[in-house]
Amino acid sequence: MKKEILIIEDDISLLKTIVEFLEKSGFNCTQATTITKAKKIFDKKFYPIILLDLGLPDGDGLDCISFIKSIWENTGVIIISAREKLEDRIDGLNLGADDYLVKPFHLSELIARINALLRRNFHTDKTNVRYEEIEIETTDRTVKISGEHxxxxxxxxxxILYFIENESRVLTKESLFEHVWGENSVFMDNSDFIYTHINRLRKKIKTHTGENYIKTVHGFGYKLEIH
Structure with missing residues (x-):
């Protein structure tokens, strides 16, 4: 199932760019250009992530944060704003925002922040995770493929657990690094490093299934997909 995101942004050009990128990465995006429209939307439906601009036509986005959290406490709010002063960031976080990204930003960083927030809020609590012929017992961190350990x-x-939790979603190299090695990893700029680990996964899976489950999405990253 695709993750739902509500984007509250009045810059139509930026909004279109963000939506196109996120939808290519496996998200469903709902759009609102004013606070009034946004309130009508998220009052009725839960969104795991809300991207929130601050300078909106009918008010300050900061005033929305407490309202969002009062309705959907587990919604992750990422502020996207041109306001770069430290006090603006502190105000947003103190009001309940989960992250703050200053414009202009790279789309790859945006999706890495989104994925990091989704992991923090919605990491699986299942003890048994399956995908096709792969079975993982999270209590003892064991993996079976086609019935073999x-x-x-x-x-x-x-x-592999991160891929299964995000099946059919495109995962950028940045998000993979951040999830497994931490956002300050010394390997962040080494594409060969992540490629080596992906190849090891592919070989182990293919040895036991004959299938390449981890597909390369050129220019974006990787995704787990059977066909």
């Missing part, structure tokens, strides 16, 4: 390193285990 397969040894995975800690990083390989973290990667």
């Amino acid at each position: 397969v040894d995975f390193s800690k990083k390989e285990y973290d990667l």
